[in-house]
Amino acid sequence: MFRFIFTATAVITGSSAIYLYIFHQKLSARVQHRSHCGKLAESPKPCEIESIPDTVYTDQYHALYDRSSKPVPRYLLPACIPTDVLFTKLVRRNMTVFSHFPQALMMRMVCKTAEERRSFKASQISTLDFNKGDLVCGMYRVVARSKNKVEFEMTMKNMEFVNGRLAISFQERDGDLVFSSETIMWRRADEMRTMPLEKRVVRWMHETAAWWLIDSGTKYLMDLEG
16 A cells, blocks of 8 residues: 555656646747856846846856746737736736745745735735835835836845845837846855755746746736727
8 A cells, every 4th residue: 555655656746747847848938038147247237137236246246147038019918008007917917926836835934024924915916016115925025116127126034145136027129018027146156055046946946937927927918808
């Protein structure tokens, strides 16, 4: 009996791993993506996140950066909804979906204040315009907002040596709206402790989540009724 349970568990686990690998590969083909590990170049800067301190672009810091994006022809989106409104809807939808991910559930476990706990609720996220100071999922605080971009500061509980940003944005390009998601984490170069994204499994999970959110988020916008 125990041998059967062990064998069945191994088969299920192995099947799940194969499925997730294939899913990851399919997502990789559906979105544009790039990443960088190491020192960030001062010029040209590898990312478009404006709230990153200038000191991070020096030898004193080690960073991990990734960007995923997907272009959507404007005519496939509701014509009567302005682009900036579509963008806000995308951010609301993606952050609401993320609030149910395993990563977010772990974040919720360490939240202590009423503001932090409330920031996971779909009813709260769905009302946000993501103005400066707004908090989402306990650790994402808006530090910069423009018509086509939201930049969140990431605050890691019990990991004060790590800093980071999440930026969601769109650009109009040749009749397309290009929606993108950028994530960066950095630590001092002489810091021996590792950041979450330096761990292979965590990075793989992050990639899969980021790619799926940008892919499914654009499909969500295309399905909206104008």
